[in-house]
Amino acid sequence: MQRKRRGIVSLRLLLLLFTGSLILLLLVVSLLAGMVGFRGYIVEQLAGHANDGAVAVGLSLSNAIDGRDPVASSSLIDATFDSGRYLSVRYNNVAQEFVIERQDEAQTYGVPSWFVDMMHLPLEEFRAQASVMRGWQFLGTVEVTSHPGAGYLDLWRMARRLALGTLVIGGGALLMLYLILRRTLRPLIGLERQAEAIRRRDFRFKAPDAGTRELARVTSAMNQMANDLGALFEGQAKLIAHLRQMNNEDRLTGVASRSAFDQRLRVAVETQESRRQGVLVMMQLAGFGEFNNLHGRSKADDILQTVAKRLKAFERMHPGSFTGRRAGAEFALFLPGAAIVDARFWMQSLVTELDGIYSDRAVGMDVAVHAGLAVATELSTVERLFEACDEALRQAQVSHESGCKVFDAAQSTQHGVELWRQHLQTALDNEAVKLLFQPLFRTSDHQVHYYQVLSRLDIDGEWVAAGVFVPMAERFQMMAQLDLLVVTRILAVLQQHPEAEFGITLGTSSLADETFRNRLNEILTGGMGLRKRLWICLEEDAVHHHRKEVGLCVRMLRRLGVRVLVDHFGVGGVPFSYLRNLPFQALRMDPSFIHNIDTHPDNRFYLESIVPIAHSRGVEVFVAGVETAAEWHVVAEAGVDGGTGYHLARPDENLP
Template sequence: MAGMLGKRDQQHGVITLQGLLLVFTGGLLVLILTAAFITSFGYFRGYVADQLGDHARDGATATGLSLSNAIDGSDPVAAASLIDAVFDSGRYLSVEYLDHSDSLIAGRRKPLQGTAAPGWFIRLTSLPRPMAEAEVVRGWSRLGKVRVVSHPGRAYDDLWRITVGLLVGVLAIGGAGLVVLHLLLGRILSPLKALEAQARALGQRDFRKRVDIKSTRELNQVTEAMNQMADDLGQLFEGQGKLIQHLRKVNNEDPVTGLASRSAFDQRLRAELESEEKAAPGVLIMIQLGFFVDYNRAYGRSEGDLLLKQIAGCLQRFVKRHTESFAGRRTGAEFAVFLPGASAADVRVWAEELVAELDGLYADHAAPMDTIVHAGLAVTAEGLGSRDLLAAADEALVAAQQRDESCCWLSETGLENHHNMETWRVIISQAIRDRSLSLWLQPMVQGGEQSVVHYQVFSRINSPEGVLKAGLFVPVAERLGLIKDIDRLLIERVLERLASHPGERLAVSLGSASVADPEFRSDLLASLGQAGPLVSRLWVGVAEQTIHHHRKDVSTLVRELVRLGVPVLVDRFGVGGVPFSYLKNLPFRAMRIDNSFIHNLDSHDENRFWLESVLAIARSRGVKVFATGVETAAEYSVLCKLGIDGAMGYHLGRPFAAD
């Protein structure tokens, strides 16, 4: 890419094909017209010079005959009168009557003056001044001779008028010819500009641009070939995107419900709990439909699958209402939902509402059969791994199943470590009012030398309980509608940091509610617009799930950010369930793979193959690929072999306070 930009910069100032043809053809036209002008001018000058010579001879002959026959040439007074009359006609510079010894008998002379032609033109053309002589005789006696020089004033005037007319004609013809030539070349070569724009679009992996302008046969064939190539590349990209989407579904989605498969859910849960930065309080819900085996036996497998799909639809709507939560199918009619950053008391209320909704849906399908829905809740705790949390949720589910009605059962594990929503509201609101938000930076590195690509910005809240990580309060802030205020404060601090550290590059991630809010988007664009060129060093991340739920808002924001020169990346790529084709329609510069795909990458062949496919298609579009959650040397080794553009995690560098 840098090489292409370098070559493009080197081509600045090189004449265009249209300009070259215009200069060559226009120059040829000017040369022809100039030659025609010079030839015509020379012809007219010679013609005028000949006329001057003829006029001088005619004047000398007529004067000589008059002195010879009509007037007595031997009488100086009469001769002088005749010469005065001829001279006063104004058509001669000199008229002289000379004797045998060339002595002047009578004559008149005057300088060249009184012409309409400018002096520089007279000096430039310099017409000859022909002199003619005629004998004066009386009978057989030779009295003398008459010498006449014609006045070239009229000749200069005629030549000046002819020259001006020629020049005006040449300029008019030349100007009209150049204008027509410019328009004609513009019309003929107009597809070239469209082809150039199409080629640049293809270089940026935009295959939607078409050239519909018709011109000459050769250019039409080129445009058809380029359009066909764009179609083929677009279809190839579409096929690659569908393949990657299919691989993701096969490896990570349950084929019946579309929820996360058991292995994918466990992988993501493990990444959430075992990542030091993302580790945060949360609640796991295990849900079981009772008597589902009897339902399947009574109504058949297809009806059972239809019920499971509708149950999954309820769970997906539940997940959408609770930011960063995710759901999966375990086995049969058993489902799991994890809500990060939520308190046990709040989740218990939500779970009871969810169980009531699922029970009503189940009962409507199974009537008149008996139905029941149970849920077990387990709360995260320090030192509690994913297996322990799943086991605690299973135990709570078994306890719920001891009751003969649809209900929830909450495990006692970790209950003392959680705030309820109101307590969180007080903590976060106070932090916003006090502006007690601090920046922590974690390096995104590349290659074996681990050179820094940029720093990912994490926010921290300074509370009476100590410093709270973003993983603790951001999910809660999303639910409470406070994330917009946090993101405003974050952007303000980040811009201050960029201004005071000229060589630094930073990356921030925006909350889903912030992106969906028109007022926040307007404030964000205004702040970045006022910041000037330094915004080119700020990566702005938008989560893939946000793209899924707010496609129109994301599209508007991304295009405006790109217009300002802000590079935009897809955050948490792979868990949003969005068709890969959005990369073709939105100008993202990079994507950041979710840490659930990186966790234990060295031993997870399916994720490694999927990531390799993502890298291939991203490179074909000039999109960088970053990875998060790198916790071991083995994981980073695999990423380096795949050619990742950047990676971050506790193995590569821990977050540090920006201050």
């Protein structure tokens, strides 16, 4: 993730500061020029006022009043000075040798001293003299100095008006400039958001049209680039889907191909990490070759597609199960964790249903549907399991009637449905859950990225792995209770290990339960500082069947800061183009793609195609089920970010 760059001024602010500074500079210069001009005007006014006063007093002393009389002259001087407009009035009678002078302090009421100091009106410039004459006799001189207080007051008033006008005009100009820049540069905000969206590999956002020619060209180019990148990403997503379909699915029916089914079954039955008990079923439509010759390929293909559709519906009712087409009209189905007595009941019902569909299409023909069942135990291998299933299928084919047969070597070790329900409920009520921790190592430095949490349930005195009890817990809608218990315990573990991170896989039925999602929200909201170190893993199959509910859950988790991982990627059938709309941070490939990947070029090519596309979206790619050094070497070369497996580390109750 890019670090946010701090301390960088935005273009709009820079333009606003630069242009606004110019406007303010012009206004300040205009203000100063106006004040200098008005000061000169005041000086001229005071000088003229002093000259007029001196002339008036001189004429009065020369004509109206006898300037030789000190008393009369003093009365005139007092009257003139008392008007308050003069700082000083002085009459120097040379003839009689007397002086009459009145003088005031140069006080400026209501004007700040700093303003007086700054403007400084020179007294010598508004001081004037006049001569006093009696006929041709020179009596003396009159000197008058105008009082500067009125001038300072006028200057102060003018300065405030000019400053207010400057502020109003400047503020209005800045506001108008801000609005113009905001409107003009608005497309840049759209471009920034678009660039951020492109960084997140979201190419749907389009920058708004710009009002200027240059920005319009830039936004047009960016929008075109986003369209091109979006088309490229869609093409890559379609390529992934196509590669997965070619590698995993039977082209006609849409169920798993023979190689994909065998690979997934091998992981489920043989690998140490994912080993599961269960029941393998092989099903065949008898007389299909004759039906094909009689009714044509189109009708035959329609029958196969109908059977596959019904098998897919059966998968949805039994979480964890998977189906594949072996060859022709032969299908295979694996039921993990199922008891043989229950599997036989389910298969008998399914065979009867398919027989009705087949018979209706093949009117007048002798057709049947046969199924063979074999139990997978911890000691089973895929080859022996298929041999047992073939033997059971041949026994079923002995009869020309539809039906199923069981090759059962371990029936006594299997629990029935009701017994499973009782054991599961007892274990959950007693919270008889044990947590194991399997580290996921980074390929870059071989350090632990986080610990994947695996659960074990105490079933009839034996700690049973999740691969065995999860299918039954999903069927009985008990996964929500188990997941909440595990989440609560992991939050306590997070407190004890402040540096570690943990991953928890939620059940499919849990995600579909609104009550569970609300309760999960409450629990994680309480774990304020802990949830940042938590990974919530969602099965791709859950995303496929509960898209709306999963979308709500993922967005809730992201609001809380919890990281989300799509688990068992590659077998759930979810288009990558849909996953890119969910805010998840990582995906983990299903072990069936990793098992013997060093000798499986198709799976290697698929993994090498997934990694760069996921990385381009900012999504980490992990793998599961690494059991050999060769497998780890191949996935590391493919560029994956990390992986789990018995080759790297086995699950353990204790954390280092």
